[in-house]
Amino acid sequence: MRSDRLSLIIAITVCTVVLAGAFLGGFVPVLADLKAVFTRWAAILAGVALLVAVLNLIKTHIQRIMKSEKGTVQSTILVFSFTFVVTVGLLGWFSPTTAQQATDAVTNPFITAQKAFTGTFQYLQLQIEAWLSALLAIFLLSAGLRWLRKNPSLASFLFILASIVFLLGLVQLNLPDLPAALMPLVTLPTVLRQWLMDVPVLAAVRGIWLGLALASLTLGVRVLLGVDRPYGGD
Amino acid sequence: MPTIDLVAFIALIAFIGLLAFLLYGGIVMGHQLRLRPIRAVQALPDLVESATETGSPIQINLGSGAISGTQSLAGLSSMAILASLAPSVGVSSQLPVVTTGDGVSALLAQSVLHQAHQQYEQIERAPSPNNTQFTGATPTAYAVGAALLTEKNHPQVSLHVGQLGTEAMWLSVADERQNVRNLMATTATQAAEIPLLASENALFPEEVFALPAYLHPEPEKRQALQNSLVAQDIARWVVVGTILLGSLALTLQSFF
Structure with missing residues (x-):
């Protein structure tokens, strides 16, 4: 039997x-x-596949260092960080598990390693990712403005308008001395933002979800029927 | 079995039956379909040609959709798209560089490239492990790794197709800095607007799943995939009809 038929x-x-x-x-x-x-x-x-993929990534970077290609500094940092995190991760695995053992062994190198391991994620990886995500907001707004400049359509205009309303709607103003008659003007962006979220945005998102769900279902059934074979075979 | 499970099970069996009928019966009857033109798909041959002319590799970023996780179907759609694209993008003097943020997807992508090499004579070179790169385990790490690869390889064309969140902006920034022409499509609803902002050739989330029906190189297989789109459209009308009838029934119920 051919291997693709067996698969x-x-x-x-x-x-x-x-x-x-x-x-x-x-x-x-x-x-x-x-x-x-x-x-x-x-x-x-x-x-196991993740392990293979990570090893391939490390191999690629070691090759880059050996050949002194462009980006050697970043590759060296990556290989060093990988070695450090894997080492402290493995050492931390041997740290005491019970509270009594942990109290007895304050200077235990394994506990230090475990703290270094969790600290790497908590104070480095997560913080850098949060910082990059925050930067994205600026890129998104500038991309929106560029889109409007390149392609001045109704869609691009609505995108910018909605972005401004959303940003204004997030501002919490505390103006106790403001006359009551002017108060609706201050709360208008917040009310408008909420309405946009609850009605047009929710409707559009549900429409996209419905389309995606049906498309996913079709793909799943195609795999079930053997029409799509990502595992190999024609 | 709770009633809702039974209803879902019956609906699923009915859908499988409909799809099987259209897939196999449709091919036998030889029905030809006319698909709605998608601008980004029409631009694809031009993108591939420009990369082939310069002999630079095409970078295909499949995103961080994990085959074994909750995003498995998004990951599988990336593989189906790669399988459809491989014969055309593999004819340039350099094979495409595929990036993923998931270990299983990386292995499957390598397998898809090998399969295309064995199946299509025009792909002269066999893919090496360097043609499939796992660039990061989290979405941000993946995007930064893929963006660095763009800076290193200087591809002429990048195709960003798969489970890409807002981090897709990083890929777009890297393309812009390197003057790389791109096509962008994501299956992530929370980032559905990013392709419109970041690329001249943008696709909506649902269109990503339809791409193989437009691109598959084998006519018979392409027709089967197009027939599956018909089943999808029939199911859509049934769901829309059910929602409308349900809304009507609830509205009438409130009156009586």
Whole structure:
């Protein structure tokens, strides 16, 4: 039997069992058990695949350092950071698990390693990602303005208008001395922003979700029927 | 089994039946469909040609959709698109460089490139592990890694197609700095507007899933994929009809 035919049979069988397990697991417990087993296998294989992908990434950067290509400094930082995080992560794995052991071993190098491991994510990775995400707001607004300049259409005008309303709507003004007659003017952007979120934006998002759900379902069924074969075979 | 599960199960079986009928029956009957033209898809041959002329590799950024996670279908759609694109983008003197933010997707992308190399004679070079790059495990790390790769490789064309959130802006900034022409499409609803802002060739989320039906190089397979779009459209009308009837029923209920 050709290997692509075998892949197809395995894929269709596993898909059918997992799908049947999701709907009929309450009636046929063996289907629910099989679904759990296959899902666990998938998780393990995904972990191994991640390891392979990371090793390939490190290999690429080591090659770049060896050949002194452009970006050697970044590659060196990446390889060094990877080695550091993996080392402290592995050392931290051996740290004491019970509270008593942890109290007894304040100077335990394994506990220090574990703290360094979590600290790397908490104080470096997460902070840098948060900083980059905050910067994105500026890029988005400037991209919107460029879009309006390049392509002055109704859509681009509405995008900029909505962005301004959204930003103004987020501003919380505290003006106790303002006459009551002018108060609706101050709260208008907030009310408008809420209405935009609750009515047109929600309607559009639901429309996109509906389309995406149907498209995803079609793709899933195509894989189930063997029309799409991302696992190989023609 | 709760009633809602039973209804969902029956609906799913009906949809599978409809899709199977259109996939196999439609091919037998030889129905030809006329698809709605999409501007970004029409621009694709021109993008590929410009990369082929200069001999620079095309960079395909598939995003961080994990095959084994909740975004598995977005990840699978990326693979289907790569399989459709591989024969055309693989004919330039350099093979495409594919980036992903998921380990399983990286392995599958490598497999798709190998498969295309074996299947299509025009792809002379076999892909190496460097043709598929895992650039980061989190969306931001992935985007920054892919952007750095753009700066290093100087591709003529970038195709950003897959599960890309707001971090897609970083990819667009890298393209702009390197004067790279691009096509952008994401399956992430929270970033649906990014392609419009960041690329002249933008696609809406739902169109990403339809791309293989436009691009697949084999006519028979392309027709099967187009027939699946018909099933999708029929299901859409059924869902829209159900929503409208449900709304009407609820409105009438409030009166009586």
